[in-house]
Amino acid sequence: MDKPFVVPAQPDSVCQPPSTLDFLVDRSFRAMSRAGVILILALVVALVFEIGHKAIPGFQKYGLDMLTGTVWDVNQQKFGILPAIWGTLYSALIALLIGGFFGISMAIFLTQDFLPARLAAVFRTIVELLAAIPSVVYGLWGIFVVIPAIRPLTDWLNGAFGWMPFFSTTLSGPGLLPASLVLAIMILPTIAAVSQDALRSVPMKTKQAAYGMGTTHWEAILKVMVPSAATGIFGALVLGLGRALGETMALAMLVGNSNQISLSLFAPANTLAALLALNFPEAGPSEIEVLMYAALVLMFITLVVNVIGSLIMAYAQRGARK
Amino acid sequence: MSATMQQVAPTITPAKVVMDCKLDKIFYGDFLAVRDSHVPIEKNKITGFIGPSGCGKSTVLRSLNRMNDLVEGFRFDGHVHFLGQDVYGKGVDPVVVRRYIGMVFQQPNPFSMSIMDNVAFGLRLNRYKGDIGDRVKAALQGAALWDEVKDKLKVSGLALSGGQQQRLCIARAIATEPEVLLMDEPCSALDPIATRRVEELMVELKKDYTIALVTHNMQQATRVADTTAFFSVDISQGTRTGYLVEMGPTSQIFDNPREKLTKDYISGQFS
Amino acid sequence: MSNTSSLSTAVPSLQRKLEGRALRSILLSTLVWVSALVASVPLFSVLYMLITRGGARLNLEAFTELPPAGFEMGGGFGNALVGTFFMVGIAAAIAIPIGILAAIFLAELGPSSRLANTARFAAKTLTGLPSILAGVFAYAMVVLTTGTYSAPAGGVALAVLMLPIVVLTAEEAMKMVPKIMKDAAYGMGCTQSQVVWKVVLPTGMPAILTGVMLAVARAAGETAPLLFTALFSNYWIFHEGQLEVMSPTASLAVLIYNFSGMPFDNQLELAWAASLVLVMIVLVVNVVSRIVGKPKF
Numbered sequence: 001m002d003k004p005f006v007v008p009a010q011p012d013s014v015c016q017p018p019s020t021l022d023f024l025v026d027r028s029f030r031a032m033s034r035a036g037v038i039l040i041l042a043l044v045v046a047l048v049f050e051i052g053h054k055a056i057p058g059f060q061k062y063g064l065d066m067l068t069g070t071v072w073d074v075n076q077q078k079f080g081i082l083p084a085i086w087g088t089l090y091s092a093l094i095a096l097l098i099g100g101f102f103g104i105s106m107a108i109f110l111t112q113d114f115l116p117a118r119l120a121a122v123f124r125t126i127v128e129l130l131a132a133i134p135s136v137v138y139g140l141w142g143i144f145v146v147i148p149a150i151r152p153l154t155d156w157l158n159g160a161f162g163w164m165p166f167f168s169t170t171l172s173g174p175g176l177l178p179a180s181l182v183l184a185i186m187i188l189p190t191i192a193a194v195s196q197d198a199l200r201s202v203p204m205k206t207k208q209a210a211y212g213m214g215t216t217h218w219e220a221i222l223k224v225m226v227p228s229a230a231t232g233i234f235g236a237l238v239l240g241l242g243r244a245l246g247e248t249m250a251l252a253m254l255v256g257n258s259n260q261i262s263l264s265l266f267a268p269a270n271t272l273a274a275l276l277a278l279n280f281p282e283a284g285p286s287e288i289e290v291l292m293y294a295a296l297v298l299m300f301i302t303l304v305v306n307v308i309g310s311l312i313m314a315y316a317q318r319g320a321r322k
Numbered sequence: 323m324s325a326t327m328q329q330v331a332p333t334i335t336p337a338k339v340v341m342d343c344k345l346d347k348i349f350y351g352d353f354l355a356v357r358d359s360h361v362p363i364e365k366n367k368i369t370g371f372i373g374p375s376g377c378g379k380s381t382v383l384r385s386l387n388r389m390n391d392l393v394e395g396f397r398f399d400g401h402v403h404f405l406g407q408d409v410y411g412k413g414v415d416p417v418v419v420r421r422y423i424g425m426v427f428q429q430p431n432p433f434s435m436s437i438m439d440n441v442a443f444g445l446r447l448n449r450y451k452g453d454i455g456d457r458v459k460a461a462l463q464g465a466a467l468w469d470e471v472k473d474k475l476k477v478s479g480l481a482l483s484g485g486q487q488q489r490l491c492i493a494r495a496i497a498t499e500p501e502v503l504l505m506d507e508p509c510s511a512l513d514p515i516a517t518r519r520v521e522e523l524m525v526e527l528k529k530d531y532t533i534a535l536v537t538h539n540m541q542q543a544t545r546v547a548d549t550t551a552f553f554s555v556d557i558s559q560g561t562r563t564g565y566l567v568e569m570g571p572t573s574q575i576f577d578n579p580r581e582k583l584t585k586d587y588i589s590g591q592f593s
Numbered sequence: 594m595s596n597t598s599s600l601s602t603a604v605p606s607l608q609r610k611l612e613g614r615a616l617r618s619i620l621l622s623t624l625v626w627v628s629a630l631v632a633s634v635p636l637f638s639v640l641y642m643l644i645t646r647g648g649a650r651l652n653l654e655a656f657t658e659l660p661p662a663g664f665e666m667g668g669g670f671g672n673a674l675v676g677t678f679f680m681v682g683i684a685a686a687i688a689i690p691i692g693i694l695a696a697i698f699l700a701e702l703g704p705s706s707r708l709a710n711t712a713r714f715a716a717k718t719l720t721g722l723p724s725i726l727a728g729v730f731a732y733a734m735v736v737l738t739t740g741t742y743s744a745p746a747g748g749v750a751l752a753v754l755m756l757p758i759v760v761l762t763a764e765e766a767m768k769m770v771p772k773i774m775k776d777a778a779y780g781m782g783c784t785q786s787q788v789v790w791k792v793v794l795p796t797g798m799p800a801i802l803t804g805v806m807l808a809v810a811r812a813a814g815e816t817a818p819l820l821f822t823a824l825f826s827n828y829w830i831f832h833e834g835q836l837e838v839m840s841p842t843a844s845l846a847v848l849i850y851n852f853s854g855m856p857f858d859n860q861l862e863l864a865w866a867a868s869l870v871l872v873m874i875v876l877v878v879n880v881v882s883r884i885v886g887k888p889k890f
Contacts, residue, residue, distance in 0.1 A: 013499070014444075014445065014450055014497075014498040015421045015498050015499070016421065017415075017417075017418040017421055018421070018784055019449065022787070025784075025786060026785060026786040029786040030702055033694045033697045034702070034703070035694070036692070036693075036695035036696075036697075037694075037695045037698045038708075038712075040691075040695055040712050040715055040716055040760065041711060041715055043719070044715045044718065044719065046730070047726070050730055051729060051730065051733065101628070102631070102632045105624075105629065105632075106629055109628075114622070114626070126633045126636055127632075128879070129636055130632075130635065130636050132872075132876060132879050133636075134872070134875065135724075135816060135817075136850050136853075136868075137639065137814075137849065138639070139850070139853065140864060140865070141635075141638070143853060145638055145639075185632075188632060216614050216618045217622075218621045218622070219614070246721065246726075247723070248725045248816075248817040252817075253853060253854070273723055273817070276725050277817055277820055280728075280732075280820065281820055281824065291729075292729070295726055298726065299722075302721060302722070302723055303721075305721075306718055307718060309721075310717050387780065389779065392776075417784050418782065419782075420779065420780060420781065421781075421782035422782075424780075425781075427773060431771070431774050431776065431777045433774060433777065433778070434795070435795070444781050447787065494777075494781075
């Protein structure tokens with residue numbers, strides 16, 4: 001290793017080489033810092049290993065049948081998570097459609113010169129506050145505000161369009177739609193924030209070129225700005241989807257926890273996260289094996305979506321830098 | 323065709339050389355940035371490095387205190403003799419080397435702390451056991467900044483004007499009385515008035531310090547440098563490689579240069 | 594000699610006309626305004642409910658009493674409030690040091706090394722981890738090994754959620770410290786650790802604190818990780834003269850969840866009150882993080 005630069009001792013010189021203590025501290029601090037990084041990697045490995053490892057007994061007993069089974073009955077030892085997978089994907093999709101629309105709209109609203117800076121800051125704060133509200137509070141609000149509020153609409157839709165599979169049942173309380181609506185509100189901040197970044201990184205030259213050609217405000221936005229930011233906005237949607245897939249509490253409180261597969265927006269449903277939240281606390285050892293398996297499935301789905309989202313964002317940022 | 327090693331100017335006394343840089347090659351990765359330059363730095367003199375952009379003068383300066391080690395792919399072939407050893411010798415720790423050499427950068431870069439803490443930084447780093455307040459005052463006086471800041475030592479260094487910040491950086495560098503003070507274009511970010519003050523300061527400082535100065539402004543060299551080293555760019559091999567063309571007393575370099583290239587640069591034929 | 598009368602082509606009017614393009618523009622702008630306002634409604638609705646229903650039930654009793662059972666009146670969430678602070682404290686004690694140390698490596702010591710790139714990717718992936726899986730992990734690692742539900746188990750689960758936030762925001766904070774400032778420190782002969790301790794950390798501290806506080810606010814509001822790690826408790830953590838750490842611990846979030854499903858008005862009102870307190874804590878921490886986060890350079 002490096003030896004200290006040996007200097008002829010000059011008694012009244014202020015300059016001193018670092019002391020042995022300094023070097024020791026330097027070495028150990030750098031080692032600790034490296035340890036911190038290794039710990040993060042170890043955490044990810046441990047996460048996958050622990051859940052995977054504990055899922056093996058469940059997988060061995062039920063195999064891939066659990067992925068296609070539709071019955072969850074502890075007493076009969078029948079465990080099927082297809083309804084949960086269905087509910088997870090369906091609710092996330094609807095949340096993405098609604099949250100995506102409002103989120104991108106908000107991003108355009110905040111970045112395309114619709115507001116003076118002060119007002120824009122107000123709306124930006126509103127979006128940040130929406131993100132700060134805990135999931136369980138959204139669940140509580142969903143039960144007592146959203147469900148009663150949408151019931152008239154859902155009854156009307158069921159009455160008028162009941163022949164469509166989407167509106168084929170009545171909303172008795174918790175169900176897919178209220179859950180998806182609240183979920184949409186929860187992923188809106190993510191989509192809005194990432195889309196804002198994407199729109200802001202469109203180079204000034206592009207913006208000026210568009211306006212310089214005499215486009216109207218909206219032509220510039222829809223034909224130039226949004227397409228330039230398309231990759232980033234797409235990444236925002238994927239990240240929003242990832243968040244929606246992993247969201248637990250609001251769904252556990254609003255989705256109805258019913259293991260059925262239905263296209264109806266008003267029917268109660270279930271999601272993987274809600275399934276875990278509801279069954280884990282009271283589960284016996286045999287059920288836990290199965291729940292670990294379900295946890296593994298959830299981890300896999302969210303991991304894949306989040307990794308794809310990160311890769312898209314990395315690709316978008318590299319494109320913006322060119 | 324190989325270039326000849328630059329001959330040392332006859333007026334430099336070997337006994338008075340504080341730092342002797344004998345450079346064969348400097349690489350950044352595969353790129354040969356500088357070659358074949360012998361630059362002795364004399365005690366209590368200001369040695370100026372001048373030359374067109376890309377000639378490697380800053381690179382050479384930063385090699386003296388191993389600052390280039392922070393750059394990926396940097397490699398130095400040669401010797402820098404300082405305090406009886408080779409700075410690039412085997413087993414030498416650059417951190418130790420830098421304790422004995424002060425550096426002032428192109429952009430004023432005070433720390434985000436009070437003026438007092440900025441100047442005391444080096445003293446505390448070197449575990450100075452004496453009166454820090456006295457030393458700080460002496461350094462600020464040496465940097466011609468004391469009168470302006472003596473009542474606001476607790477104010478953040480970043481609150482000063484550009485010229486004042488640079489003088490603060492000089493005070494910070496001289497507080498520990500380093501053997502050599504390296505200055506990398508210290509005035510290029512300053513307005514003319516601030517520049518003049520720093521130049522006057524440099525002439526005062528050389529009574530107590532040895533200074534190596536890089537400047538892109540020829541006239542600055544004529545104003546402050548005792549010895550001048552002129553670097554230029556060699557494109558004969560297909561790449562831009564810097565090298566020392568000529569070195570000598572400033573008056574000789576500017577009035578009576580030996581090399582034609584020097585003469586062309588001085589007269590403004592290229593820059 | 595000007596000859597304007599000989600112009601054969603008509604000069605186009607530069608005035609606006611309310612036709613196709615302009616009309617579409619107005620409609621779209623209205624749409625965007627309306628959707629921004631619609632998107633803001635939930636926030637105000639939530640705050641309104643919290644203040645009216647939660648505020649009504651908020652009194653000293655709520656902060657100092659234990660949770661009421663089924664048909665009881667009165668009671669409070671005092672132990673849940675303490676429990677939340679306690680477990681978030683444990684989580685912070687784990688996540689903050691490790692997070693900052695790791696961030697130092699990512700920002701300063703080895704920014705482009707393979708180890709750093711892999712760890713950065715791992716941290717980014719962890720930010721997307723469903724919070725319930727953090728709970729499952731802590732269940733497997735702590736509850737199963739210690740044989741009991743406990744506050745530390747909850748703390749570990751929350752730490753897993755806090756860690757990526759702390760690492761990534763601290764790294765960004767340190768990367769914002771100007772390179773020339775670090776050059777000055779290296780130039781004076783600082784070891785790498787000295788550059789970090791004396792220059793990078795102090796200068797980047799405001800932004801690091803912001804990141805830490807955001808992580809804390811997030812952890813305080815989480816429910817799922819606590820459901821089967823700390824469970825819930827109707828007792829104080831300081832119980833019969835002993836600090837009962839290795840047993841189920843109450844938290845505001847779990848209380849809200851439990852009470853929201855109960856058919857008793859008293860519990861529901863308490864759930865709203867607890868929600869108000871929880872949201873207040875989260876908002877205050879958010880606001881403070883913004884004030885603290887003013888950069889020093």
